[in-house]
Amino acid sequence: MRPILNKMGKKLEKITSELSEFIKKQKIFFVGTAAEQGRVNISPKGIDTFRVLGENKIVWLNLTGSGNETAAHLIKNNRMTIMFCGFEEKPLILRLYGVANIFHKRDKKFKEYLNYFPKFSGSRQIIEMDIDLVQTSCGFAVPFMDFKEERTTLNSWADKQGDSGIQKYWSEKNVRSIDGYETKILSK
Numbered sequence: 001m002r003p004i005l006n007k008m009g010k011k012l013e014k015i016t017s018e019l020s021e022f023i024k025k026q027k028i029f030f031v032g033t034a035a036e037q038g039r040v041n042i043s044p045k046g047i048d049t050f051r052v053l054g055e056n057k058i059v060w061l062n063l064t065g066s067g068n069e070t071a072a073h074l075i076k077n078n079r080m081t082i083m084f085c086g087f088e089e090k091p092l093i094l095r096l097y098g099v100a101n102i103f104h105k106r107d108k109k110f111k112e113y114l115n116y117f118p119k120f121s122g123s124r125q126i127i128e129m130d131i132d133l134v135q136t137s138c139g140f141a142v143p144f145m146d147f148k149e150e151r152t153t154l155n156s157w158a159d160k161q162g163d164s165g166i167q168k169y170w171s172e173k174n175v176r177s178i179d180g181y182e183t184k185i186l187s188k
Helices: 017-025 069-076 108-114 153-173
Strands: 010-012 028-034 040-046 050-054 057-063 079-085 093-104 123-137
Touching: 017 050, 017 093, 028 069, 040 069, 057 108, 069 093, 069 123, 079 123, 093 108, 108 123
Parallel strands: none
Antiparallel strands: 010 123, 028 040, 028 079, 050 057, 057 123, 079 093, 093 123
8 A cells, every 4th residue: 555645745847726726826936045065045935026927937036034045045055845735725835946037126127027916115126937846745633824914024124124224234144145145236
């Protein structure tokens, strides 16, 4: 008899239409990156910042935060994993594996992709990911959690800073990762 675990998960070559619909309903996703050396970073992301562009391509808008680990890691090693969890309906964990490119405000691709998202003060980078593996797993141990509402704190803070305040914040907090890697946030 096969172990039950074999029936709980699947490996797929692409995002199916059903999984794309699942992604659209999610209010949070998690991004995992790492350079060859140093710390592994896992960041929760929310708000309306994720888009499926095709069966094997996604983009997400990275807003200003207290660190800039994802950018630093992608410069060193462009592997990335994104995870979604079904907290409200049927249990499901969805992981997207692939390689990513990071685009800053100065890049042509940033300007092109920005049209996919609502306007946010403090938009920092856009990450484009080519997916080479889609994996689902059961999520049977993921708790039920109800979505209450989006937090407005980040957007309110960024609005108050204005462009010059955001640039100053980036120069103080977003130029290097916690391991000292460059993020190229202010490069010309």
